Amino acid sequence: METTKILLDDNEIPRQWYNLLADLPNPPLPPLGPDGKPITPDMLAPVFPMNLIEQEVSTERWIDIPDEILQILSLWRPSPLYRARRLEKALGTPARIYYKNEGVSPPGSHKPNTAVPQAWYNKQFGIERLTTETGAGQWGSALAFACSLLGLECKVFMVRISFDQKPFRKLMMQTWGANCVASPSDETQAGRDILAKMPNTPGSLGIAISEAIEQAVTDPTGKTRYSLGSVLNHVMLHQTIIGQEAQKQLAKAGEKKVDAVIGCCGGGSNFAGLAFPFVNDKINGAEIDIIPVEPESCPTMTRAPFAYDHGDTAKMTPLLPMHSLGHSFVPPPIHAGGLRYHGMSPMISQCIVEGLMTPRAYHQLKCYEAAITWARTEGFIPAPETSHAIAAVIDEANKAKEEGKEKVIVFNWSGHGLMDLLGYDAYFQGKLTDYSLPQEEIDKGVEELKDLPKPEVHKTGKW
């Protein structure tokens, strides 16, 4: 019998998070406040608890993971590393394809890797209630799960289009005791303002973030904070447990060299989680293609400028140095809701600026096709977001076949698609179409960014 999956025991779970900020030749520029000056930790205090703000700005290479967090993570971690042998055979590729199965967590994705520590640090800080936004619902259900196990209240603003397309996600949140509403809602000023202008908007992550932040900072008790499932440094940090495990597992599988690291990329967290330990290898001389994959309909990394922009539509967040389609951008309603975000993690944006990562964009029909090939060979049904990674993996494996090269490809299978079957249904019924963002939409975003401060572009030219 050939090995299908490489497991690690509970006691082999990584005990520290890896902080790429300690190793990036040029770390991201600082976030800027409304005055155009770098913000101070104090300015974030109404939004996040100070212990997480400290993580956000830390440049320590290794940060210890508290025991109680490890104990909860061990409900599904270490996650298995699979060898996709059946796909390899179907493609006839000499490549060896490995994937981290992050679908094994209770909410079904990588998101609880950061939801649990975020809830834990908030609780330590005396916070009793968390607010957040969610796109596809992966993040909202992850935070609902984490809050449930740690005894915090949880309020989720879910992007309208996903709220309607994915009714089961809000039921998951409810099962874990959270309160989930469609965004824009009439519960916040930000939501009411948008609804007045665009009553039929499908919503966006940017809008939902505005609503969640508003509810957190306006709570008179001071016991509410906001929690973000992607983009920020501390979120990337928490996810690095994925890549650390993968490296141990690849060593266990006897692999000495990795040629390509792939993941889908919306705000960046699942991709960073797998990729950052490998980025460090690349900084230290390893030859690895590190490939984040996004949808053609929301081409933040491949077509948007590197700029300072707000993380949300109502401009409540500081300005972040990142690839951005503009904070007013409302992505078309494709089924991979988790990839519909106008911005990108500053750390990932900086990696792209440096040339450490080579992003690419795919159309959704190709991704659904890849997802079905996957389900019918490897068995597990992937999330529409994950299918973007799979499409790139298949392309890389076919390239290896053409070149006759025994490449090692590792990717993050970021979540299962069992909550996303209406997207599959639409695909089967031929209702989905591909959509390339017209240049004028990109231009509109650029126009919006025009009057904001411009980030300096730091790049060593080494990669």
Added chain:
Amino acid sequence: METTKILLDDNEIPRQWYNLLADLPNPPLPPLGPDGKPITPDMLAPVFPMNLIEQEVSTERWIDIPDEILQILSLWRPSPLYRARRLEKALGTPARIYYKNEGVSPPGSHKPNTAVPQAWYNKQFGIERLTTETGAGQWGSALAFACSLLGLECKVFMVRISFDQKPFRKLMMQTWGANCVASPSDETQAGRDILAKMPNTPGSLGIAISEAIEQAVTDPTGKTRYSLGSVLNHVMLHQTIIGQEAQKQLAKAGEKKVDAVIGCCGGGSNFAGLAFPFVNDKINGAEIDIIPVEPESCPTMTRAPFAYDHGDTAKMTPLLPMHSLGHSFVPPPIHAGGLRYHGMSPMISQCIVEGLMTPRAYHQLKCYEAAITWARTEGFIPAPETSHAIAAVIDEANKAKEEGKEKVIVFNWSGHGLMDLLGYDAYFQGKLTDYSLPQEEIDKGVEELKDLPKPEVHKTGKW
């Protein structure tokens, strides 16, 4: 850090199935044909391939598992054995609670443990197409998955009430390339007959079985066979991989004695899978409570007679010696669709007759309450079927607390509930009610069984 889960590596997967027929003091009586005489293997040949019929009647204690089957099973097996520490703490029980997480398979339940071997043996026998029925959709999606990986066509008749309540299940089947229709359908004589009499019937497993068998045996090419997801001996056999793994894992956890083995029980397969290796221990002198749990609304084990009855409504199957509510019985539409079956596995029925198992029945509201307690402590959202086992586990753990006893409780977490969230929704909205089957319904079943042959009751009186 305390251990949360006990893992086995791919190479520790059991290599043989355990056949309890070799050890039962009184094995089940033979199935009878229309003439009241024991059927011969040949009589089953239009329905099942001969290699599976051989397994059905085998009394060999150990049966080797072919390598290709093990290779596919290793996509999710060995499944993790969890210690439910967070539930233990919430209950304040001295009991140690372990569960096999069968929700880790691609379709999300224990069902592929037999779907894969059934598809494989059919393929070996030259069969190209399988038909089956499904209740909650767990079995149909499992067979769809297995057929997809092995390259067989798959046709699923899904009980109407579940087809309507669980739209995502049929999308899973479609993703794996299967064809799923609501039963009763107009594609078979059995379906048309029922629809003529009861156009608004919610359907039943008994009806769907009739339809699936009819399509298999009437295929003029002879390349179609029928596949059953529970009840039969070879199905129980394939599931014993669960209990074998659990025993290895409990030993690894340092447990020397098990006090209670619990599972939900509809046709019997998930329960048998965990329990049969422990039944053998009990036959050999171990003191273990072996507890199958069913719904009060379909009380096959706790209130129906042990009798000879057909497995399906249209009386196409042989007569099986089992607990039965009568083949015309249509269970009320509770949300645990997989537990809505009028009969019970003959092997489990015989264990009950012998006193080796002590069945109990629960109402659905108590089970949903248990499911939510589970989700909010242990994290994973259980299937409504599985919640019946959880309710019994909580009762046993509370009993251990009252008695101050350090009991070891092991149960089968047969599947996740991510496809069943509409049931949770109905529960949250207060739309679900409890339902005890009135005695006249039981009497009607007994009346129907009156003219059929009566099985002898063999029992040693030892348990």
